Amino acid sequence: MTKHPLLISRGLLMLTGGFSMLQAGSYMVKPVRIELSARQLRTTIQIQNLGNEATTIQARVVAWNAKGLEEVLSENDEILLNPPIFTIAAGREQSMRLGLRQPKPATVELTYRLILEEVPPPPRPEFTGVNTVLKISVPIFVKPAMPAPQLTWTVKHISDKELQLAVENQGNSHVQIKQIAVTGADRSEPDFVKNTSTYVLKTGRKEWVIRDAHLAGAGRFLVQARTDNGEIRETLSPDRP
Structure with missing residues (x-):
């Protein structure tokens, strides 16, 4: 289970006389990711x-x-x-408190929010502004007995200066990608980095x-991805339209 707290801000925007004032209240939610399994039902x-x-606050699981x-996202009652x-x-x-309504063995991961x-x-009688409310979503993962994500990376040209990098997951559980770096075959440092x-x-x-x-003109390059399942390295050649 991820332990880091999530700090959320709620804003109340008040518009009076052409001036704007933001009053913010803050909420901390922890953990920011929930993991359940046959060994941890609640x-x-x-x-x-x-x-x-x-x-x-009103809570529901989908x-x-x-x-x-x-x-x-669809209505669901499997999580209490x-x-x-x-x-x-x-x-x-x-x-x-959260828990599985009816624990059952799963060969694939079940995912909820x-x-x-x-x-x-x-609203107060004197209030004439815009009241914005807080709505946040926390992922819930019910892990299978043997999690095995399976990622397939592809890249293709979409113009002379643009590429489309894609990844598909044909495994039985999720992967969280935290950083992507793409390096041309003739470079020692990444040309593209995305957190x-x-x-x-x-x-x-x-x-x-x-x-x-430069990457769009390269015939081959290295894709490195930092994930919650370890580091991934793939050498790819782009498909041309």
Whole structure:
């Protein structure tokens, strides 16, 4: 389970007399990723209100699946959570418990999203601004007995100066890509580096456009990806249209 907290800001934009003022309250959620398995059926997350006012949060879990580039969220009741709605006083913390409703052996990873959404309070009589509310999404992974992501990388020209780098996952579990570096065959340092936090779910696909004339003209290059499953190195030659 990832331990790093996620700090979220909620903004209240007030427009008066041509001037804008942003009042922000902050919330800390930890962990930022939830992992369950046959060995760990339940877990707890913490939501802390760092703002100056009490707030009410409503929680729900949806299934999260991918088919190619499309990611779909759909209603689902396989994950239990308690409490589903709660109020956190200013400066206080709320615990939420999550668990599998019916544990079952899985040969493929099951993926969900925990949606935490602020319930907006009634506006004050004197308030005439725009009230924006907090809505965040935390990934939930139910790991199979033997996780085995399988990534296939491809690259193709989309113009004389642009390439499209793509990755598909035909394995049984996700990969989180944290950084991508692409180096031309005649270079010692990367021509293209992208820091990211991209989940490639099973049967999912992700694409990036690389705008670099040198790489577009190279016949071969090295792709290095830093992931939550280790480092990946692939030597690719671009397909031409």
